[in-house]
Amino acid sequence: MMNRLRRVLIAVALLIVVFPYAWVVISSIKSQADLSDPTRLVFTPTLVNWRAVVEGGILGSAATSVVVGVVTVVIALISGTLAAYSISKLRTGGDKTRFTVLLSEMMPPAVLVIPLFFLALSAGVRDTLFAVIPAHLTFVVPVVTWFMIGFFDAVPDELEEQARVDGYGRVRAFSKVVLPQVLPGLGAAAIFAFILSWNDLFYALILAGGNTRTLPVAIAGFNTFRGVELGTMSAAILISVVPVLTASFFVQRRLIQGLSGGGVKG
Amino acid sequence: MAGIRLERLTKRYGSKNVVDGIDLEIAEGQFTVLVGPSGCGKTTSLRMIAGLVEPTSGRIYIGDRDVTDLEPKDRNIAMVFQNYALYPHLSVRDNISFGLRARKKSKAVIDERVEYAAHLLNVRELLDRKPGELSGGQQQRVAIGRAIVRQPEVFLFDEPLSNLDAKLRVEMRTELLRLQRALGATMVYVTHDQEESMALADELVVMNAGSIQQRGRPQDVYDHPTNTFVSTFIGSPAMNLVEGEIASGVYEGRGIRIAVLDGLPGPVTLGVRPEHIHFIDDLPKEEATEPFEALVDVIEPLGARAMLSLRVGGSQPLRAVVDSRWLGGLIEGEFSEFVFDRNRLHFFR
Ligand SMILES: Nc1ncnc2c1ncn2[C@@H]1O[C@H](COP(=O)(O)OP(=O)(O)O)[C@@H](O)[C@H]1O
Ligand SMILES: [Mg+2]
Numbered sequence: 001m002m003n004r005l006r007r008v009l010i011a012v013a014l015l016i017v018v019f020p021y022a023w024v025v026i027s028s029i030k031s032q033a034d035l036s037d038p039t040r041l042v043f044t045p046t047l048v049n050w051r052a053v054v055e056g057g058i059l060g061s062a063a064t065s066v067v068v069g070v071v072t073v074v075i076a077l078i079s080g081t082l083a084a085y086s087i088s089k090l091r092t093g094g095d096k097t098r099f100t101v102l103l104s105e106m107m108p109p110a111v112l113v114i115p116l117f118f119l120a121l122s123a124g125v126r127d128t129l130f131a132v133i134p135a136h137l138t139f140v141v142p143v144v145t146w147f148m149i150g151f152f153d154a155v156p157d158e159l160e161e162q163a164r165v166d167g168y169g170r171v172r173a174f175s176k177v178v179l180p181q182v183l184p185g186l187g188a189a190a191i192f193a194f195i196l197s198w199n200d201l202f203y204a205l206i207l208a209g210g211n212t213r214t215l216p217v218a219i220a221g222f223n224t225f226r227g228v229e230l231g232t233m234s235a236a237i238l239i240s241v242v243p244v245l246t247a248s249f250f251v252q253r254r255l256i257q258g259l260s261g262g263g264v265k266g
Numbered sequence: 267m268a269g270i271r272l273e274r275l276t277k278r279y280g281s282k283n284v285v286d287g288i289d290l291e292i293a294e295g296q297f298t299v300l301v302g303p304s305g306c307g308k309t310t311s312l313r314m315i316a317g318l319v320e321p322t323s324g325r326i327y328i329g330d331r332d333v334t335d336l337e338p339k340d341r342n343i344a345m346v347f348q349n350y351a352l353y354p355h356l357s358v359r360d361n362i363s364f365g366l367r368a369r370k371k372s373k374a375v376i377d378e379r380v381e382y383a384a385h386l387l388n389v390r391e392l393l394d395r396k397p398g399e400l401s402g403g404q405q406q407r408v409a410i411g412r413a414i415v416r417q418p419e420v421f422l423f424d425e426p427l428s429n430l431d432a433k434l435r436v437e438m439r440t441e442l443l444r445l446q447r448a449l450g451a452t453m454v455y456v457t458h459d460q461e462e463s464m465a466l467a468d469e470l471v472v473m474n475a476g477s478i479q480q481r482g483r484p485q486d487v488y489d490h491p492t493n494t495f496v497s498t499f500i501g502s503p504a505m506n507l508v509e510g511e512i513a514s515g516v517y518e519g520r521g522i523r524i525a526v527l528d529g530l531p532g533p534v535t536l537g538v539r540p541e542h543i544h545f546i547d548d549l550p551k552e553e554a555t556e557p558f559e560a561l562v563d564v565i566e567p568l569g570a571r572a573m574l575s576l577r578v579g580g581s582q583p584l585r586a587v588v589d590s591r592w593l594g595g596l597i598e599g600e601f602s603e604f605v606f607d608r609n610r611l612h613f614f615r
Contacts, residue, residue: 158347158349158351159353161318161347161351162345162351162353163368165316165339165365166364166365167339167365167368168339168368169337172368180355181355
């Protein structure tokens, strides 16, 4: 009885999760005419939408997103990891810090975007990646920090101390002994950070919505004055979503561990 | 190899002196054990010697070198932690050779020393495993091996046996002693286990609340404790303490009266170890104190010996450990006559 109920619940949950994706996949291979009737399930698949998307420069936007994501991740990993180490092991700022790290996440992006916009303007980098990357760092660095605190907490202090007694200075003890212990966490943090950057529309739209468009900005562009171009938009959404899904699948366990992050230790 | 000297060594956390100005000479080539209850500052002291905790004040010397301001890596010490602290990502071989590689020793030297240590500690067949695949006892051996290959001036141990089960603990204890004798090394060992401390120590240092209470050879500390803390902390079951008073050459406390030759008048605490309480007939008259009557509350047979819980005046029972052969017709709940060994009394003021 319980078993049956469980199966039904799982089936329902699956349906809720899978349905939108299935819908998008189907929409991306429907012709304009078929799209006008959403209930039509029998149709001739077509690649027009995909061709349109590729020719419309979506891949260029995807490349832009990759560049923004990678640079953001590299900077965020370096600063976030060092910050997390300091908060976890050196107790920098006391226990307060470990819980206030995420505070900036609660700030509405609208608060930050105006100063960032003017900063970019006066620095002459508006509508370039140099405007978008710092904006992304404002929400990626705290998350990476939070994420890594939990992984550093799990490394016994004695390991580093042992290395220091054995002949390493602080820097080498950190990089050669402590860091290898948190490497799996670092990998998960990198992917998570990349996804955060990859998905951002708000900052990218306002700070660089012109020539250097990231993928979400380009996708939003399908909402044209002629109405929403559902077919091409669906194809573009798939381009955007598939890497994210694949990556999350491979790191899901670490992801959960990391998200409970700094909260584990009191 | 070298001795260690601590001068007015102090560590303050907040407003509390966790280690409170200790002076200590640790002799070269000896097994010195710091023992005391949990939280008395043993680990903090050891970690200051290692350089992992910065002293609030005081100096630390290893040999003739003032090492107070040196990094741990520059102190030429090796340390074994309670949780072994093996590097999980390295093989046993790489764990053991870690310190040598960090110091850029030649491959020949590394191989030779690793081989020697692995042989000495019986971990040769484990060299290519990862720490996660070892039992607690094996991890312990590897941790000790990692210390040995360094050939440091001083070995520091922080409760290295407390994660092992009782049987293994006693075995490793013997092995550690054998190792110390073989290497002739200076070893400083921290434990809260008084029995372990007695078994291992050439020199025993008893600590409480951040201060050294007494130091000396274990047997001397056992036989001549200088205060009530040491007297009850060292030895099991603990020494009996009876509050009383000396007046005109007679000690009196809880109904027990003892003539004392040179006792200064005033309040005093009498200390008697459980094995120094006897049945009245078991001790020659001239060695015994005046007999006193006590209610035999509980008899706990321990094999060759038995522990008695005796009630005299007051709430705290006296514990006596007697040879089982003399138990005879002793019955719980009845009174019997006892004496103390006159030569084994302690008076604490
Ligand atoms: N980093 C620290 N911050 C604050 N208090 C500490 C710290 N390390 C140890 N203490 C305190 O110092 C006292 C002695 O600790 P420790 O040296 O570890 O004792 P032991 O090893 O004898 O059990 C304890 O009360 C402990 O709580
Ligand atoms: Mg301790």
